[in-house]
Amino acid sequence: FRAALQRLKIGKRLGTFHVFQHAVDAIAQMKPKEYSDLIEDISTSGELKNDYNAKKRALAEANHRLAVASSDKRSVMAEVSQLKLQKKEAEKYKEYAERLMAERKILALTELFHLETRLA
Numbered sequence: 001f002r003a004a005l006q007r008l009k010i011g012k013r014l015g016t017f018h019v020f021q022h023a024v025d026a027i028a029q030m031k032p033k034e035y036s037d038l039i040e041d042i043s044t045s046g047e048l049k050n051d052y053n054a055k056k057r058a059l060a061e062a063n064h065r066l067a068v069a070s071s072d073k074r075s076v077m078a079e080v081s082q083l084k085l086q087k088k089e090a091e092k093y094k095e096y097a098e099r100l101m102a103e104r105k106i107l108a109l110t111e112l113f114h115l116e117t118r119l120a
Contacts, residue, residue, distance in 0.1 A: 030038065040046040 027035070027038065037046075040049070
């Protein structure tokens with residue numbers, strides 16, 4: 001029976017199941033943290049505490065890296081959006097400049113035509 005319980009990692013230090021009244025009173029007066037420590041000690045889960053804390057730190061580090069990567073992605077996407085707007089503005093400026101040059105060309109030709117007609 002003890003071997004089966006130990007294989008399931010339940011109570012490696014099983015002695016007897018006699019519980020004295022002062023032990024019950026002591027447990028009843030424990031604070032939640034002390035009670036949790038007692039349960040961990042009885043269930044031997046305290047042995048896994050270091051491994052749990054290491055994995056918890058690894059999870060926190062992974063979440064931090066994810067947050068940094070997400071922030072970087074957002075900033076890159078904002079920069080790409082800004083560059084698209086700048087490109088659109090540059091194309092618009094180029095179109096206006098071409099229209100201005102065409103209008104100036106027409107104006108110059110019109111003035112030249114009027115000069116020729118006055119001189120002729």
